[in-house]
Amino acid sequence: MADRFLNPICGTDVGIADICPPVGLPVMTLAWKAAEKGYDEALVENDAARGLYRSAIDTLGGLDDDEVRRRERLQQVSLVNQGITFTVYGGEEGAERIFPFDFVPRIIGSDEWASLEAGLIQRVTALNLFLEDVYGDQRCLRAGVVPFDLALSRSDFRRELVGTRPRHGIFTHIAGIDLLRDEQGGFLVLEDNCRCPSGVSYVLENRNLLSRVFPEIFAKYGVRPVDLYPQMLLDVLKFAAPRGRERPSVAVLTPGLSNSAYFEHSFLAREMGVPLVEGRDLIVENDQVSMRTTRGRQRVDVLYRRVDDEFIDPVVFNSTSLLGVPGLIHAWRAGNVTIANAPGAGVADDKSIYPYMPDIVKFFLDEDPLLGQVHTWIGRRPDEAKYIREHLSELVVKLTDGAGGYGMLVGPSATREEIARFAEAFDADPGAYIAQPLVEFSSHPTWMGDEFAPRRVDMRPFVLYGESIRVLPGGLTRVAMEEGSYVVNSSQGGGSKDTWVLAEELVP
Amino acid sequence: MSAMLSRSAENIYWMGRYLERAANLCRSLFVAEQLTVEIRGLAPEQAVDFWSGFQHVFPDSTTTEAFTDVDEARMFGLHSYLLGTNNTLSVVSSIHNARENARVIREYLTREVFEQINECWLHLDAGLRGEERPDTLLGQVQEAVFGIGGATSRTLIRDEAWTFLDLGVMLERVYRVLLLLRHHIPLLIRTPSDVDIPVHHAVLRAVLRSAGSLENYRRVQGVELTPQSVAGFLMFNTQTPHSVAFGAAHMQTDLLEIERDGVLTESARLVGRMVSQIRYEEQELLGRHDFAAVCGGLATEVAHIHESLTRLYFTV
Numbered sequence: 001m002a003d004r005f006l007n008p009i010c011g012t013d014v015g016i017a018d019i020c021p022p023v024g025l026p027v028m029t030l031a032w033k034a035a036e037k038g039y040d041e042a043l044v045e046n047d048a049a050r051g052l053y054r055s056a057i058d059t060l061g062g063l064d065d066d067e068v069r070r071r072e073r074l075q076q077v078s079l080v081n082q083g084i085t086f087t088v089y090g091g092e093e094g095a096e097r098i099f100p101f102d103f104v105p106r107i108i109g110s111d112e113w114a115s116l117e118a119g120l121i122q123r124v125t126a127l128n129l130f131l132e133d134v135y136g137d138q139r140c141l142r143a144g145v146v147p148f149d150l151a152l153s154r155s156d157f158r159r160e161l162v163g164t165r166p167r168h169g170i171f172t173h174i175a176g177i178d179l180l181r182d183e184q185g186g187f188l189v190l191e192d193n194c195r196c197p198s199g200v201s202y203v204l205e206n207r208n209l210l211s212r213v214f215p216e217i218f219a220k221y222g223v224r225p226v227d228l229y230p231q232m233l234l235d236v237l238k239f240a241a242p243r244g245r246e247r248p249s250v251a252v253l254t255p256g257l258s259n260s261a262y263f264e265h266s267f268l269a270r271e272m273g274v275p276l277v278e279g280r281d282l283i284v285e286n287d288q289v290s291m292r293t294t295r296g297r298q299r300v301d302v303l304y305r306r307v308d309d310e311f312i313d314p315v316v317f318n319s320t321s322l323l324g325v326p327g328l329i330h331a332w333r334a335g336n337v338t339i340a341n342a343p344g345a346g347v348a349d350d351k352s353i354y355p356y357m358p359d360i361v362k363f364f365l366d367e368d369p370l371l372g373q374v375h376t377w378i379g380r381r382p383d384e385a386k387y388i389r390e391h392l393s394e395l396v397v398k399l400t401d402g403a404g405g406y407g408m409l410v411g412p413s414a415t416r417e418e419i420a421r422f423a424e425a426f427d428a429d430p431g432a433y434i435a436q437p438l439v440e441f442s443s444h445p446t447w448m449g450d451e452f453a454p455r456r457v458d459m460r461p462f463v464l465y466g467e468s469i470r471v472l473p474g475g476l477t478r479v480a481m482e483e484g485s486y487v488v489n490s491s492q493g494g495g496s497k498d499t500w501v502l503a504e505e506l507v508p
Numbered sequence: 509m510s511a512m513l514s515r516s517a518e519n520i521y522w523m524g525r526y527l528e529r530a531a532n533l534c535r536s537l538f539v540a541e542q543l544t545v546e547i548r549g550l551a552p553e554q555a556v557d558f559w560s561g562f563q564h565v566f567p568d569s570t571t572t573e574a575f576t577d578v579d580e581a582r583m584f585g586l587h588s589y590l591l592g593t594n595n596t597l598s599v600v601s602s603i604h605n606a607r608e609n610a611r612v613i614r615e616y617l618t619r620e621v622f623e624q625i626n627e628c629w630l631h632l633d634a635g636l637r638g639e640e641r642p643d644t645l646l647g648q649v650q651e652a653v654f655g656i657g658g659a660t661s662r663t664l665i666r667d668e669a670w671t672f673l674d675l676g677v678m679l680e681r682v683y684r685v686l687l688l689l690r691h692h693i694p695l696l697i698r699t700p701s702d703v704d705i706p707v708h709h710a711v712l713r714a715v716l717r718s719a720g721s722l723e724n725y726r727r728v729q730g731v732e733l734t735p736q737s738v739a740g741f742l743m744f745n746t747q748t749p750h751s752v753a754f755g756a757a758h759m760q761t762d763l764l765e766i767e768r769d770g771v772l773t774e775s776a777r778l779v780g781r782m783v784s785q786i787r788y789e790e791q792e793l794l795g796r797h798d799f800a801a802v803c804g805g806l807a808t809e810v811a812h813i814h815e816s817l818t819r820l821y822f823t824v
Contacts, residue, residue, distance in 0.1 A: 080630065081626050081627050257608070266611070266612075270616075275513050293514060294511055294514055294517045294672075294766065294821045295511040
């Protein structure tokens with residue numbers, strides 16, 4: 001039957017099939033190769049697909065390499081046109097970079113996710129109880145679970161905030177827990193991010209992109225959606241609003257356009273439908289926070305801040321900061337505004353607190369930790385510092401307050417000169433470092449332009465703490481794009497993948 | 509979202525101004541290219557004059573050059589006003605600035621609008637790297653700028669952000685049309701009576717096309733083409749979207765939308781005065797000998813409106 005809404009002059013009806021012609025008969029032209037070292041997420045030793053991956057690999061393997069390249073180009077154009085970028089510091093100041101995206105999805109079964117989710121909820125509960133305690137009664141310090149001097153000497157411990165308790169006692173409303181799989185395939189926590197964990201915008205954009213460019217991969221899977229995140233986040237922020245604010249006004253606080261995660265700040269503000277403010281847009285009067293609008297000043301109740309503590313209030317912290325709001329901390333302490341995550345939350349994710357996390361879980365929850373973590377030597381302990389110093393070439397050594405892969409030595413892949421340089425820095429202040437064995441973490445098939453090759457991956461699930469604790473089903477899978485590399489950070493050339501959590505334990 | 513952040517209002521207002529400026533320049537460069545082809549053999553000095561007009565309509569301190577040769581004037585115009593990174597009013601500067609503003613207020617834009625702006629920038633970026641010829645690039649950018657306009661009008665919600673965007677677009681448009689008229693109309697009026705009529709008409713058509721109004725002029729005025737009728741049309745016609753009257757009336761409506769508590773603001777009062785002047789003093793304004801001064805005076809009024817908006821809404 002003729003379409004009544006077809007323009008009779010234009011005539012022809014162009015369907016989706018004409019725009020995106022169907023792929024021809026499957027031609028197995030692209031080979032898949034399992035990782036030689038460590039756990040391979042998708043393949044087993046003879047390069048056969050693991051159960052969960054069979055359908056995805058069959059689908060991708062059915063495309064010839066020209067078609068894969070065509071889709072990859074589409075994907076690139078889409079990333080470039082949409083301006084899905086992050087900003088690189090140093091070198092070319094403020095340069096925008098595309099965050100490389102690999103289209104081979106990472107797939108996690110529902111049972112495995114359920115146990116991972118339980119472990120993440122347990123860990124974030126414990127992290128919050130620890131923070132409430134450190135700024136409150138300090139029971140765990142007095143009990144010796146974490147040494148007093150260690151906790152109180154962390155640069156992110158905010159002495160000024162002792163005695164404050166945020167609404168509902170929640171300090172870290174949004175946490176990103178970095179995980180990797182060890183050689184046996186079990187998940188381990190690599191680090192906690194309790195301040196301003198970033199990356200969730202790429203989780204949502206990756207899903208959007210993959211479903212547009214490779215829709216057929218989804219055909220046989222029930223993949224749990226991730227696009228509910230902005231609503232989950234807004235619920236959490238509203239729940240945290242000051243008492244008595246029925247319809248709280250929420251804003252995202254960003255350091256500005258030159259921040260590496262500005263795309264994400266803007267993305268989250270847009271998706272939640274709230275303003276994206278900078279410090280200069282806000283003013284504190286009589287302990288009330290307002291934003292400057294075209295109709296005068298309007299009260300702000302909740303700030304989802306993406307500005308570090310150090311810069312958030314020049315009156316209390318760094319007095320030279322131009323990014324913050326004078327008087328903000330005072331307004332927060334007065335209970336007139338919620339800051340999420342709460343100031344001072346960074347002490348919980350300090351790398352030197354991390355080794356104590358199993359004890360922290362046990363102390364506060366009287367449970368064994370559900371998630372394992374990587375063995376860690378602590379530089380502030382003289383005997384362990386000596387061990388680190390003697391084994392630099394075998395260990396991964398990190399600054400306790402470093403992030404983004406900066407201030408880190410990957411001993412086994414470092415040159416003699418790099419180790420010698422690092423040793424000098426270490427000797428000057430061993431207490432500023434921790435060390436871990438090099439975990440041969442898992443690899444995942446990744447498209448390298450002409451072949452699928454194994455590349456190492458980690459994962460950052462996002463955990464939201466509001467009325468209850470909820471985990472976004474998925475997370476940011478970061479991938480080291482260089483062969484043999486262990487560095488997945490975007491600032492160091494890493495890319496990302498879409499992470500699927502299946503709704504049912506169904507082997508397609 | 510309720511009231512807009514002052515800073516965001518300023519960003520979106522400037523985004524509108526930059527996008528309109530880029531659209532205006534692209535169109536004008538295109539017109540200048542075609543006029544050059546048409547008249548260079550007949551009256552090369554008029555082609556040079558037309559290219560020199562850019563320095564009056566888009567005055568930038570880095571672009572004060574005097575030319576006698578058509579090719580020199582053309583090459584300079586194309587390079588300076590299309591890809592001139594030192595020229596703060598060039599297409600490349602305008603789109604770059606529009607995109608930077610768009611990045612800052614992305615939460616107010618739809619995906620479609622941002623993608624179109626970004627795509628336009630990517631064309632120019634390729635041009636800066638020498639990957640496209642200026643004339644090809646001009647076509648691509650002009651198309652992309654139209655794409656931005658389409659995405660904007662078809663996808664953006666008509667809220668306060670839209671109003672500030674529209675204010676930026678209209679204010680920039682009115683300002684440039686006034687500068688266009690101030691430069692070209694007195695020259696054309698002064699043209700001696702033994703003028704080459706085809707050339708004279710070609711230049712008048714080019715003025716109308718620079719303001720995106722040739723076809724609209726034809727529909728209203730027919731074939732008659734004089735400097736006075738062109739000036740009258742671009743100044744007083746209330747239906748053609750690039751006229752001063754149309755832009756001023758639009759600004760008035762926009763300002764009523766964002767007026768504070770029903771109180772007549774300084775900006776609204778200034779725009780209202782301009783609208784009245786255009787509506788009720790048409791004959792007097794057109795009849796004055798110093799038409800350039802009339803346009804210059806109105807352009808100064810527009811500059812005052814801009815300052816008033818900045819004081820009232822952007823620096824709260």
